[in-house]
Amino acid sequence: MYATATLTSLTPQFRDYSSSPSPHRLPPPFSVTFPGIHHIFSPHKLLLSPARGLRVSASSQASPASTEASKLSTVPPEMKAWVYGEYGGVDVLKLESNVSVPDVKDDQVLIKIAAAALNPVDFKRRQGKFKNTDSPLPTVPGYDVSGVVVKVGSKVKEFKEGDEVYGDIHEKALDGPKQFGSLAEYTAVEEKLLAPKPKNIDFAQAAALPLAVETAYEGLEKTGFSAGKSILVLNGAGGVGSLVIQLAKEVFGASRIAATASTGKLEFLKSLGVDLAIDYTKENFEDLPEKFDVVYDAIGQCDRAVKAIKEGGSVVALTGAVTPPGFRFVVTSNGEVLKKLNPYLESGKVKPVIDPKGPFPFSQVVEAFSYIETNRAVGKVVIHPIP
Ligand SMILES: NC(=O)c1ccc[n+]([C@@H]2O[C@H](COP(=O)([O-])OP(=O)(O)OC[C@H]3O[C@@H](n4cnc5c(N)ncnc54)[C@H](OP(=O)(O)O)[C@@H]3O)[C@@H](O)[C@H]2O)c1
Secondary structure: OOOOOOOOOOOOOOOOOOOOOOOOOOOOOOOOOOOOOHHHHOOOOOOOOOOOOOOOOHHHOOOOOOOOOOEEEOOOEEEEEEEEEOOOOOOHHEEEEEOOOOOOOOOOOEEEEEEEEEEEEHHHHOOOHHHHHHHOOOOOOEEEEEEEEEEEOOOOOOOOOOOEEEEEOOOOOOOOOEOOOOOEEEEEEEHHHHHHOOOOOOOOHHHHHHHHHHHHHHHHOOOOOOOOEEEEEOOOOOOHHHHHHHHHHHHOOEEEEEEEEEEOOOHHHHHHOOOOEEEEEOHHHHHHHOOOOEEEEOOOOOOHHHEEEEEEEEEOOOOOOOOOEEEEEEEEOOHHHHHHHHHHOOOOHHHHHHHOOOOOOOOHHHHHHHHHHOOOOOOOEEEEEOO
């Protein structure tokens, strides 16, 4: 059904985020409409049983909580959270209602979560691919968060209760990520990983940004990308690629942007600012006569990507085997990057992209995981509202 769908709307549209607490009128995010797409994930009963037994203690990960942390009386001791106690498929995910609300360390804030987003690292981590460097099970998954600060640690300087923030809560994506992630009602996060939520976007849109936009920015920086350079983005329609395209154009001043996607997503690529949209089902990008200063590989085709660069060009690879001169990096969460990008978001030059099947309500996190695991998502798979 999805494979035969055709992109019919490229025009940025207003989405109905009427449940958002934001008082601000929202800018139009990029919106893609596929015939019938909203019916694929029609609500149905979840087969998850209610929380029973598994109780997760936050004290196993947190250092002693700051006694000076200011507290909102409304923060309960327990919360709803998605939890897995063993690695595996989506069936290991359980919705629990008695998970301890994490304590805050001195440099952390407690966020009442409004929205979260999934990234491929969430399912790869859940599958146990990073078990050697992971935090101990059980795990509350989720990297991306947006929400409201409800408690601050004693050394927190920038944020106060009531502030609207967003960020990627795990400083190192693969190396000791927190046990208590963003698929929950509350999460504790170092203030340096957060930024004020841009005023013109709502919580769902803000959650669609952090890990992907920080990856996009860090990768471009690492290639030395600068004004006047050309770039080819492999997987331009996904969460990271859709932001690489926008940052390359609006923040770095790219002279020319090419990107790959399947047939139905080529017009979407053009709406993001792509000059040359390459249908990977019909053409091999490395066989084209045109070569690029940089190839940003967000799909795992580094061996082919190195054939598409000019002499002295760079290839940055997010996943898969690396072929020299290509290089790989793993994103570091950094609130300063978000703060740097906030003006571009607030001016509407860079826009969050939310997959049209979402946002998925908190009760449908299993469906959201199943969807992102198809490797067909456009932009970000967002979870909203929470709970
Ligand atoms: N190293 C890091 O720090 C880091 C950070 C973030 C992400 N990553 C990794 O980078 C990869 C991309 O992440 P993401 O969040 O952007 O993924 P994503 O949003 O899940 O990507 C989905 C998109 O991939 C496209 N796609 C699938 N096969 C393709 C192909 N052969 N050529 C071009 N596009 C193709 C699909 O478009 P079609 O339907 O048109 O095929 C779909 O729109 C993942 O492997 C992720 O784990 C690494």
